Amino acid sequence: MPAVTTEPKSREDQVMDAYVRVIREPLEEKYEDKWEEDNYWAAVEAFKVEVKEIGFEDPFEVLSKHRLTSFDQIHDKLKAGPPACFREGWKCSMIGTKLDTTALVAPLEHVNGPKYNGEERIVVLDFWATWCPPCVRAGPEMSELSEKYAGRVAIVGINNESIFAEREHDVAKVQTFLETNKAGFRYTIYVDTPEGHARESVYKKSEYRAIPCVVVVVDGVVLFVGEPGNEFKAVLEEALAVVAAKEE
Template identity: 30%
Template sequence: MTIYFNNMKHTIKKMNILKRIIFAVGLIIPTTIATAQSKAALTIGDTAPELKYAKWIKGTPVTKYEKDHLYVFEFWATWCGPCKAAMPHLSELAKKYEGKVTFTGVNIWEKTGDKPYESSLPAVTNFVKSVGDKMAYNVIADNNEQHMANKWMIAAGQNGIPATFLLKEGKIIWIGHPMKLDSIIELSIAGKYDMEAFKQEFNGSKVRTEAMMAKFKILDPMLKAVKAKEYTKVLAIIDTLDLSDQMIAMQANSAKITALYALKRETEAMSFSQGWIKSNNGFSGTVAGIIIGTEGLSRKSYLYAAELGNSALAQEGIVKPLVYHFIATAYDKAGDIKNAIISEEKALQTAKEALKEGKFIGSILDSTVTEFEAQLALYKKKL
């Protein structure tokens, strides 16, 4: 499995830098996993749950389901790279099937910490405005109860985004990845879609997903200790785990590195990290993110994070402007302002080029350029 520096958010702030870096470098689990693990009850052929939301951000509200009309509900988040990558395709489909299919993007799982979910509304609204016609369909945002996430996604056993629900006459006829949607719509319009066959396939997939989520329950004490910042306890718990399962081991290794750096056991942390990365270079992003998200480390550690960032530039699928910005942050923390400036200048240059060429839609915005310009100015003041 490869983990890329490809999913950064757009604003680094001191209080949420770890959150940003984690999304910058990619997640350990290859899909975006929800924390809820309740047993799925909603399935293909069921009546869709009620539509409840905090705000209808864009487009015309859906108040009823018209006969012989299809409705697409696409679940996404501003930090989700694959979600943003799918937006142009969904916009094309919305135009292609105008009058036959109504598309609505459903924003869920924004990272709000201890704040109510609706505190994310300004940022989500600004994001939708910034992408413009690249998101040429309806958009809603979940409410404080997270009704859409819980009653739709989790109820249907969907733990990752992007995820698409296709409805006909108020019933769910398909759930899947947005890139597979076009063919399903064509079959549905032509009256050739076999919902019962897909239902069997879908239910089988749900069983496998539930089994996987149950397997991860073993990590709950470790994750609870990480959240509580009880890092010595984290290490003790990891020592008791059976790490023969690759996915369990990846989560445990990430937590171990987090704990070691938090405890300022930097030599041990770096040695363990290097061994882990040697087994799979894709883990370099995770390690770099952990280092940058930890305050008070040595110059050597932050320079190591910058080194990992520079090595990631050769990987496919990365958003280079954000990686350069990440590297600049690492150099700044290391006290190497000269290289921080060089990296931030590259971040700014590549961001401008990306906007001009229409690359990295949803990841590089006008506000990204503004942010990089401001950060570059701050670095130059430190000289």
């Protein structure tokens, strides 16, 4: 069998790899009262040396492209720690509250798949953006779920390109993306309003701070908020079983 060859990493990728390995990973769990001030600045000096060996005098030629603007900024971010939603034991405050998904979707612009009519007892709201690689990777799985549970679960994608920072509101651009990626995006998708109706009334209130973000609503009550991973799938399966038992 011939040997597998891989392309050598670019110098910029090498810098980012060094940043993760030398600074971020050793200190990302040392936030708040566990913070190690001396170790942080020692890591910075070691990182600077490695960056020069890679071929950059100024690390921020690369880091600034990833919204890292100074070692003080990185220091403050790591010391503060991750948002509450990424810490062990976090529970979304929206769990157990009522949510009218039909009213939520009504002002949004429908761009893909069948329109949401509110008939399903289980609704999955999928917040995403075209510029988000994990969202793009999740598209095919959302499509498969919408087909697998058609008539039982409504998978409703909500696109908002400005979910974190202001971007141009361009529905046609989203439609072009969906047409280009139609094999992976086969489910119902709406584009949020320019003012961010769904973003403000659900996503921000959930205090979850990443996308893709799924919100599972059963009989008008929020059951789960988080990433579309294993926990989401377990919650969805449980919701299907509970609804099926009630219908017997």
